[in-house]
Amino acid sequence: MQQRKVVIIGAGSVGATYCYALAQSGLADEMVLTDKNEDLMKGQVLDLVHGQPFFPTVMIRSGSIADCTDARVVVITAGAAQKPGETRLQLIKKNAEITGSIAEDVDKSGCRGVMLIVSNPVDILTYVALKRSGWDKSRVIGSGTVLDSSRFRHLLSKHCGVDVHNVHAYILGEHGDSEFAAWSMTNIAGINIDEYCPVCVNCSDWKNQRQLIEQQVRDSAYHIINYKGSTQFAVGLALVRITGAILRSQSTILSISTLVESHFGIKDVCLSVPCVVSDSGVSRIIESPLSSEELDSLSNSATILKKALSSL
Numbered sequence: 001m002q003q004r005k006v007v008i009i010g011a012g013s014v015g016a017t018y019c020y021a022l023a024q025s026g027l028a029d030e031m032v033l034t035d036k037n038e039d040l041m042k043g044q045v046l047d048l049v050h051g052q053p054f055f056p057t058v059m060i061r062s063g064s065i066a067d068c069t070d071a072r073v074v075v076i077t078a079g080a081a082q083k084p085g086e087t088r089l090q091l092i093k094k095n096a097e098i099t100g101s102i103a104e105d106v107d108k109s110g111c112r113g114v115m116l117i118v119s120n121p122v123d124i125l126t127y128v129a130l131k132r133s134g135w136d137k138s139r140v141i142g143s144g145t146v147l148d149s150s151r152f153r154h155l156l157s158k159h160c161g162v163d164v165h166n167v168h169a170y171i172l173g174e175h176g177d178s179e180f181a182a183w184s185m186t187n188i189a190g191i192n193i194d195e196y197c198p199v200c201v202n203c204s205d206w207k208n209q210r211q212l213i214e215q216q217v218r219d220s221a222y223h224i225i226n227y228k229g230s231t232q233f234a235v236g237l238a239l240v241r242i243t244g245a246i247l248r249s250q251s252t253i254l255s256i257s258t259l260v261e262s263h264f265g266i267k268d269v270c271l272s273v274p275c276v277v278s279d280s281g282v283s284r285i286i287e288s289p290l291s292s293e294e295l296d297s298l299s300n301s302a303t304i305l306k307k308a309l310s311s312l
């Protein structure tokens with residue numbers, strides 16, 4: 001394996017923005033961009049390489065799935081967007097077929113790295129990629145709620161008037177409508193948010209604020225998509241964070257989507273729980289002591305995802 005080679009499959013809005021952010025981070029030595037739309041792929045690569053004098057040293061080029069052979073991380077952002085008149089279920093089927101066949105091809109390339117699924121519905125597609133590749137569960141992960149957790153941290157930091165880096169908080173479950181805030185794990189300076197916020201100068205109505213913040217996180221993507229058609233910047237940065245944890249073997253705790261088999265009373269579904277992420281993907285799930293309400297929400301996400309999976 002090349003020490004710091006990343007292959008990106010899908011050079012659309014999310015794939016290209018991720019490349020731009022990854023190139024600036026200095027984390028990768030080589031980035032290979034692929035897409036079934038060859039013109040788009042070539043155009044994105046040309047646009048990116050013209051930035052090379054301003055990036056830390058990194059090779060950026062176009063390629064194909066064969067480039068996965070010695071990649072450390074393969075990021076899948078390929079997929080179809082919902083068309084007018086198309087149901088969500090039809091979209092799931094279409095994207096499951098795209099991701100599934102890419103996962104098989106990545107496996108055939110002999111890749112021994114980590115596969116990171118980004119395309120939506122990300123939890124379903126992570127499960128499909130895991131089964132179709134035949135890889136160990138630790139090596140197939142989904143970006144899950146890493147993005148949603150960053151939205152949550154941003155809103156809490158604004159609400160409490162403290163640096164976002166001092167806010168520790170996770171959104172768990174489905175990357176979608178049934179996701180939920182793990183309030184029991186949310187803290188500022190080591191103080192649980194339910195104790196911190198009522199005494200904070202900015203807050204007079206914490207119970208209502210709590211609900212509003214959680215709902216705002218859930219609705220974020222809808223608002224951005226209504227305004228500009230798609231989301232790209234924050235997800236690109238969230239992907240850099242995940243990639244960094246793998247390339248630097250950081251053992252970072254992230255709410256990525258992983259196969260849950262025996263934790264939190266859940267079995268055989270991919271969804272977001274706190275995971276330790278390092279060079280070989282997920283090394284451990286952290287079974288945090290969630291409240292009974294949070295456990296119910298997690299179980300609800302699992303039920304929804306299993307139902308969607310059974311429709312495939």
Ligand SMILES: NC(=O)c1ccc[n+]([C@@H]2O[C@H](COP(=O)([O-])OP(=O)(O)OC[C@H]3O[C@@H](n4cnc5c(N)ncnc54)[C@H](O)[C@@H]3O)[C@@H](O)[C@H]2O)c1
Nearest residue numbers: 010012013014035036037078079118119120122147230235
């Ligand atoms: N997980 C997250 O947090 C998150 C956030 C934002 C977007 N997304 C998802 O990421 C995906 C990509 O979004 P986007 O805005 O970049 O879409 P996009 O339409 O701009 O890009 C998708 C690209 O995939 C390519 N593609 C399709 N089938 C392919 C195949 N078989 N092989 C190679 N390339 C193929 C298309 O040509 C296109 O360039 C979507 O499914 C979107 O919902 C996920």
